[in-house]
Amino acid sequence: MSINPASATVEKKLRSGTSVWAGSAKAQMHALKDSIRADVVIVGAGVSGAFMAHALAKRFDKIVVVDRRAPAHGSTMASTAMLQFEIDTPLTELSEKIGPSKAARAWRRSWRATQAIAKLVDEEGIRCGLRRADSLYLAGESMGSRGLEKEMKARHRAGLPGEYLDAKRLREVFGIDRTGAIFSPGATSANPVALTQGLLQRAIRDGVSFYSPVEIKDVVATSHGVVLDTGKHFIESKHAVFCTGYELLKGIPRKGTKITSSWAIASRPHAKLPRWLANTLIWEAANPYVYMRTTPDGRLIVGGEDEDIDLPSYRAHSMAHKTARLMAKAKKLIPNLEFTLSRQWTGAFGESEDGLPVIDRVPDMPNCIAVLGFGGNGTIYSKIASEIAPTLLRGRADRDADIFQFR
Ligand SMILES: Cc1cc2nc3c(=O)[nH]c(=O)nc-3n(C[C@H](O)[C@H](O)[C@H](O)COP(=O)(O)OP(=O)(O)OC[C@H]3O[C@@H](n4cnc5c(N)ncnc54)[C@H](O)[C@@H]3O)c2cc1C
Numbered sequence: 001m002s003i004n005p006a007s008a009t010v011e012k013k014l015r016s017g018t019s020v021w022a023g024s025a026k027a028q029m030h031a032l033k034d035s036i037r038a039d040v041v042i043v044g045a046g047v048s049g050a051f052m053a054h055a056l057a058k059r060f061d062k063i064v065v066v067d068r069r070a071p072a073h074g075s076t077m078a079s080t081a082m083l084q085f086e087i088d089t090p091l092t093e094l095s096e097k098i099g100p101s102k103a104a105r106a107w108r109r110s111w112r113a114t115q116a117i118a119k120l121v122d123e124e125g126i127r128c129g130l131r132r133a134d135s136l137y138l139a140g141e142s143m144g145s146r147g148l149e150k151e152m153k154a155r156h157r158a159g160l161p162g163e164y165l166d167a168k169r170l171r172e173v174f175g176i177d178r179t180g181a182i183f184s185p186g187a188t189s190a191n192p193v194a195l196t197q198g199l200l201q202r203a204i205r206d207g208v209s210f211y212s213p214v215e216i217k218d219v220v221a222t223s224h225g226v227v228l229d230t231g232k233h234f235i236e237s238k239h240a241v242f243c244t245g246y247e248l249l250k251g252i253p254r255k256g257t258k259i260t261s262s263w264a265i266a267s268r269p270h271a272k273l274p275r276w277l278a279n280t281l282i283w284e285a286a287n288p289y290v291y292m293r294t295t296p297d298g299r300l301i302v303g304g305e306d307e308d309i310d311l312p313s314y315r316a317h318s319m320a321h322k323t324a325r326l327m328a329k330a331k332k333l334i335p336n337l338e339f340t341l342s343r344q345w346t347g348a349f350g351e352s353e354d355g356l357p358v359i360d361r362v363p364d365m366p367n368c369i370a371v372l373g374f375g376g377n378g379t380i381y382s383k384i385a386s387e388i389a390p391t392l393l394r395g396r397a398d399r400d401a402d403i404f405q406f407r
Pocket residue numbers: 007008009014043044045046047048049066067068069070071072073074075076077078079080081082083214215216217243244245246247262263264303345346347348349373375376377378379380382
């Protein structure tokens with residue numbers, strides 16, 4: 001099957017404003033000067049493509065990564081990089097959607113991937129400001145204290161850690177006025193741009209070739225392999241993995257997915273914040289939910305205000321209004337919070353009905369795999385994709401692959 005015309009994925013304005021990671025971005029450019037061959041070509045050098053390149057580097061001889069932008073200059077630059085095992089869809093709700101056994105497997109896989117990211121960053125010595133943290137999931141309009149207690153029990157039954165805090169305890173320990181919360185260990189936060197660049201650099205060290213700016217304009221997939229057309233040259237490969245983020249490959253199934261908009265703001269560094277906030281990520285049982293984290297240089301990042309509209313001009317136009325709302329929400333949640341605005345940004349955001357990603361072979365495109373890391377913990381899904389894709393490429397089945405198939 002061949003995809004046409006202009007590009008294999010429609011280019012979008014994925015983000016606007018200035019995220020806190022803008023200063024970390026390096027524009028690594030490597031022109032593709034000729035047609036080449038590969039064992040695996042990875043399209044996309046965001047955090048998904050970087051995890052993929054790092055994972056495949058030692059398993060295949062010739063890996064090629066291409067991107068029409070510089071590394072991490074797509075959605076990854078907009079990420080607030082809260083790396084949590086907790087999936088947007090509570091375990092109790094996911095159990096109703098896909099059955100308790102699959103739901104528990106999805107949550108446990110997410111837990112393992114979150115721990116694996118911290119281990120990988122540590123072992124590879126990637127300097128991306130990764131910090132271990134706890135997370136505080138507050139009762140909100142979509143789940144009150146009773147729902148949270150039930151959720152905590154379901155998580156414990158699935159073998160996951162955490163503690164339910166009632167309103168009194170929550171007020172005593174954190175000074176937050178909500179009817180309850182789940183307090184969980186095992187999260188981290190990082191600089192997503194530095195993480196992506198670090199992974200890609202290690203992959204290049206291990207023999208991966210990287211070319212940018214290179215746009216894949218057309219793809220022809222057959223049972224013998226895949227030919228990717230850049231407009232000037234061809235890449236002939238045994239396999240292709242599409243890590244193209246929210247710029248979806250034309251023609252792939254989109255059932256149960258949507259692209260929305262999300263906003264985030266950051267305070268100045270060295271903000272006067274409660275001490276516990278340095279190693280606690282906050283989010284809430286609401287849709288959309290507000291969330292918060294800090295950076296190693298003491299900024300407070302607040303995000304949320306998601307809307308079901310994928311319109312770049314609307315995103316940019318709404319920035320001032322969304323900033324005011326995020327600041328007001330943060331101040332309501334954290335008593336006596338001083339917040340001096342320093343950065344504001346917005347981006348496209350992918351959601352799926354069950355909060356899970358797609359990591360699967362592309363129907364009718366032999367030898368092609370797509371990674372659609374939808375949901376608030378897209379980065380965890382990028383890591384899971386880098387674990388599942390190698391088994392798919394070798395024709396074997398990962399034990400959890402069934403959870404992440406096209407719906
Ligand atoms: C405001 C906001 C906050 C977020 N917060 C979090 C968070 O706290 N935690 C979390 O885990 N996630 C978060 N996310 C989600 C996170 O940003 C995404 O899950 C992640 O960045 C997706 O990475 P990716 O590599 O799949 O996509 P991208 O970073 O977009 O990379 C895809 C790459 O593919 C390239 N590409 C596409 N088509 C082609 C083509 N035809 N030819 C060549 N190259 C192509 C693009 O140029 C791009 O660089 C947030 C997102 C937003 C917008």
